[in-house]
Amino acid sequence: MTTKNWTPELLSPAGSLEKLKVAVLYGADAVYLGGQKFGLRQASDNFTAHELKEGVEFAHAHGSLVYVVLNSFLHDKDLEELPEFLALLSELSVDAVIVSDLGVITEIQKHSNLVVHLSTQASCLNVESAKLWKKMGVTRIVLGREVTIAEAKKIKQETGLEIEMFVHGSMCMAFSGNCVISNYTQGRDSNRGGCAHSCRFEYSIDFDKEKNEEAKKAFFMSSKDLEGIRMLTEFIEAGIDSLKVEGRNKSHYYAGTVSKVYSQALAYYKEHGNFLSDDLIRWEEELRKISHRDYTTGSLDHHADESSIYNQRESDENEYVVSGVILEVKENEHILLEVRSAFHPGETLEIMPFKGRVIPHTVATVKTIADVDVPKSKPGSVVKVPYVAGAEQFNIIRKRVMMEAQV
Amino acid sequence: MKFITYADNLAQLTALNDLVVAKNFDKTNIEVIVGTSALSRYSETSLGDLEVMIAANQKFQLPLVLEWDVLAQETLFQKNAELIARLPLHEFKAIRVQDPGALNLVKEKYSWLKVQLILENGNHNYAGLTRWSEFLGEQLDRLVLSNELSREHLRNYATELKSGLEVLVYGRILLFYSPRLLLSPLKKEEIEKTLANKNIEAFGTSEESPHAGFPLIENRHGTFMFNVKDLYLLDHLEELKSLKLAAVRFDLRFDESFKHLDKMMDLYMGTIAHESVSDIRANHARPMIKGFYNINKTDVLFTKLKNKRIQRLDDNYIGEIVDVERDQQIALVVKSKTLSIKLGDEIQLVTPEGKTKTIGLKSLLNTSKVAKTQASTNEIVLIPFISGVVAKTQVYLLSTSGSDEAGKSLKTP
Numbered sequence: 001m002t003t004k005n006w007t008p009e010l011l012s013p014a015g016s017l018e019k020l021k022v023a024v025l026y027g028a029d030a031v032y033l034g035g036q037k038f039g040l041r042q043a044s045d046n047f048t049a050h051e052l053k054e055g056v057e058f059a060h061a062h063g064s065l066v067y068v069v070l071n072s073f074l075h076d077k078d079l080e081e082l083p084e085f086l087a088l089l090s091e092l093s094v095d096a097v098i099v100s101d102l103g104v105i106t107e108i109q110k111h112s113n114l115v116v117h118l119s120t121q122a123s124c125l126n127v128e129s130a131k132l133w134k135k136m137g138v139t140r141i142v143l144g145r146e147v148t149i150a151e152a153k154k155i156k157q158e159t160g161l162e163i164e165m166f167v168h169g170s171m172c173m174a175f176s177g178n179c180v181i182s183n184y185t186q187g188r189d190s191n192r193g194g195c196a197h198s199c200r201f202e203y204s205i206d207f208d209k210e211k212n213e214e215a216k217k218a219f220f221m222s223s224k225d226l227e228g229i230r231m232l233t234e235f236i237e238a239g240i241d242s243l244k245v246e247g248r249n250k251s252h253y254y255a256g257t258v259s260k261v262y263s264q265a266l267a268y269y270k271e272h273g274n275f276l277s278d279d280l281i282r283w284e285e286e287l288r289k290i291s292h293r294d295y296t297t298g299s300l301d302h303h304a305d306e307s308s309i310y311n312q313r314e315s316d317e318n319e320y321v322v323s324g325v326i327l328e329v330k331e332n333e334h335i336l337l338e339v340r341s342a343f344h345p346g347e348t349l350e351i352m353p354f355k356g357r358v359i360p361h362t363v364a365t366v367k368t369i370a371d372v373d374v375p376k377s378k379p380g381s382v383v384k385v386p387y388v389a390g391a392e393q394f395n396i397i398r399k400r401v402m403m404e405a406q407v
Numbered sequence: 408m409k410f411i412t413y414a415d416n417l418a419q420l421t422a423l424n425d426l427v428v429a430k431n432f433d434k435t436n437i438e439v440i441v442g443t444s445a446l447s448r449y450s451e452t453s454l455g456d457l458e459v460m461i462a463a464n465q466k467f468q469l470p471l472v473l474e475w476d477v478l479a480q481e482t483l484f485q486k487n488a489e490l491i492a493r494l495p496l497h498e499f500k501a502i503r504v505q506d507p508g509a510l511n512l513v514k515e516k517y518s519w520l521k522v523q524l525i526l527e528n529g530n531h532n533y534a535g536l537t538r539w540s541e542f543l544g545e546q547l548d549r550l551v552l553s554n555e556l557s558r559e560h561l562r563n564y565a566t567e568l569k570s571g572l573e574v575l576v577y578g579r580i581l582l583f584y585s586p587r588l589l590l591s592p593l594k595k596e597e598i599e600k601t602l603a604n605k606n607i608e609a610f611g612t613s614e615e616s617p618h619a620g621f622p623l624i625e626n627r628h629g630t631f632m633f634n635v636k637d638l639y640l641l642d643h644l645e646e647l648k649s650l651k652l653a654a655v656r657f658d659l660r661f662d663e664s665f666k667h668l669d670k671m672m673d674l675y676m677g678t679i680a681h682e683s684v685s686d687i688r689a690n691h692a693r694p695m696i697k698g699f700y701n702i703n704k705t706d707v708l709f710t711k712l713k714n715k716r717i718q719r720l721d722d723n724y725i726g727e728i729v730d731v732e733r734d735q736q737i738a739l740v741v742k743s744k745t746l747s748i749k750l751g752d753e754i755q756l757v758t759p760e761g762k763t764k765t766i767g768l769k770s771l772l773n774t775s776k777v778a779k780t781q782a783s784t785n786e787i788v789l790i791p792f793i794s795g796v797v798a799k800t801q802v803y804l805l806s807t808s809g810s811d812e813a814g815k816s817l818k819t820p
Contacts, residue, residue: 128511
């Protein structure tokens with residue numbers, strides 16, 4: 001009999017119903033998502049009530065949990081609409097809600113029996129803070145990204161609370177919940193989902209106006225992205241309950257890739273009790289194939305320093321692009337895919353299966369839904385390519401753009 | 408309504424006391440916030456200097472409030488907690504905290520010490536303010552409210568809440584607080600030589616923002632960015648008094664603003680009219696604003712952040728058009744788990760632009776072009792081309808064939 005090793009929950013973002021399915025199918029143990037209100041991603045598709053029902057059913061059927069974000073700093077008028085949504089969440093048996101505001105927690109406790117997780121937006125940073133939130137009725141804390149794993153371990157040991165930490169994705173430079181730049185400069189409440197990402201702008205920094213010194217130009221408030229794959233052993237040894245991936249606004253490809261890489265790594269640990277896998281390099285390579293800023297381990301090991309600043313203009317240049325998402329597979333006939341970026345007959349695409357290595361697929365033909373051959377697929381359209389074994393609905397198909405340049 | 412301000416060193420505390428004495432200012436109506444560089448966000452006061460101020464206040468007898476407003480990760484928090492334990496806390500009328508950890512520690516260990524709870528980041532609802540107030544009970548001195556609350560909200564809270572409330576009426580508006588050191592990497596050597604243990608100050612301007620000259624501070628606690636315009640509500644003091652706020656705060660720590668203290672005290676006491684302090688605003692280093700005092704509409708733009716027409720409605724939803732081949736076919740993904748479509752059904756299509764088309768289903772093909780009579784969840788079917796329909800068009804069932812009962816009424820966006 002094999003003894004399985006304990007591993008934390010992998011919690012992935014679900015910005016839409018399709019992304020939820022992608023994240024779950026690629027290995028997420030749990031997903032977090034937002035309804036049309038009360039979350040911090042107003043520009044995301046988010047979930048209607050019907051989509052939420054379908055999403056919860058889908059996730060639960062696949063053994064994954066669903067957490068719903070209610071982590072805006074809600075005003076009184078927002079709270080008036082909350083009880084109806086709470087009733088829906090209770091009816092759908094969501095597994096927890098993620099909240100940052102004490103008023104919201106109070107309303108949830110008044111109107112439902114939903115399990116409450118404290119959002120990172122509340123910037124819980126220390127043992128005493130965790131003790132206070134425990135008194136307020138939360139059962140899990142999503143710690144501020146400024147906390148080290150060693151500090152998190154202490155918080156868990158001294159409070160007995162479940163602890164969730166970010167393992168991957170973009171990071172706020174500010175203490176979460178302590179940035180209102182958008183409120184005053186763009187008229188959009190950053191703590192109710194309107195963040196304009198002013199921290200990613202380039203600034204001229206003037207240290208001494210009187211000396212007429214030349215200002216220093218810098219992206220001084222922009223943070224590198226978090227990557228914690230090399231810290232998984234520390235997370236596990238600290239007993240961190242849940243590892244969270246940031247990115248509800250990000251693509252299907254991102255949700256799928258990050259869920260797959262981390263779930264594979266955790267599955268390996270579960271089986272072997274270590275990460276001494278030849279695949280470690282490959283996992284890291286995969287994380288470099290998705291759109292990202294330079295990676296950092298942030299504050300996971302020690303409090304983030306100068307090396308965590310991303311002092312560069314953001315770029316969309318990537319080694320890989322997403323060619324499409326598979327909508328349907330007709331065995332021995334064709335694959336129907338929704339095109340995200342153009343490709344030609346004769347090009348080699350890579351199908352990302354839910355488990356295991358990518359499947360190279362040189363597409364001999366590209367046809368429209370009306371079975372008309374086309375010389376190039378059109379982004380936003382649906383095309384048929386020849387069938388290949390191993391492909392499944394919701395698999396992501398990508399293309400290495402470097403290859404195109406070399407041809 | 409109390410007059411709250413800061414003293415960052417002995418000279419300021421002495422000057423403040425001199426004014427209090429000269430104006431015969433009622434000392435029960437004033438509070439002086441003092442801090443140290445270890446516990447306060449912007450203070451440059453050493454522990455020794457704080458002790459000197461406390462000693463001097465034995466004579467002044469001004470109500471001093473200790474500021475502990477930094478946020479701290481566990482390791483740093485423990486150091487701060489040790490420092491707090493060494494301070495003569497009985498010399499302070501109250502302690503001001505924002506970090507819930509600091510709050511919990513004070514509640515557990517120093518239950519005799521009054522707390523002024525800083526709720527300036529969020530806390531924009533009555534339920535939350537009430538809960539914080541109840542949590543502290545008798546230990547609560549007052550709640551320090553957010554600058555984002557409008558006059559209307561302040562009025563409601565002051566009326567409905569039992570606890571005292573405080574707002575800022577003059578001073579910088581903090582926009583951003585990071586624990587990371589963001590300025591010193593830009594000027595490392597020079598800063599190390601000249602500004603050790605002092606706040607590093609600068610101004611930031613971005614071409615991507617219409618605003619220029621954001622004041623910046625970096626110190627051991629991290630980096631702080633302030634709004635390009637400072638808060639000015641001096642012309643609303645009488646109104647704030649009438650709202651029955653417990654205290655108003657005058658933050659004169661920056662830009663040599665401390666020199667305005669004399670006039671502000673006169674204005675507060677009602678011995679001069681607002682017109683007499685017009686030079687304060689006129690000579691200020693930056694523009695001054697009322698912030699959200701009149702109204703806060705920072706959620707009205709949210710509706711423009713996405714196209715609601717491409718969201719599915721819940722009633723009678725069938726699915727979405729994913730591709731259109733002009734004059735040939737349209738591909739429809741059936742997404743509904745409860746409704747299916749069949750030949751003869753009447754469907755309505757709502758385009759992303761909001762146009763609607765209604766058709767009867769006369770043909771259904773699967774993607775291999777095989778005729779079908781019906782399609783249910785997860786299936787992709789081809790239906791005849793309809794002019795004006797594009798990808799992301801949402802599809803709803805209007806009525807079903809083979810039944811006298813029409814479908815449920817459609818809710819259009």
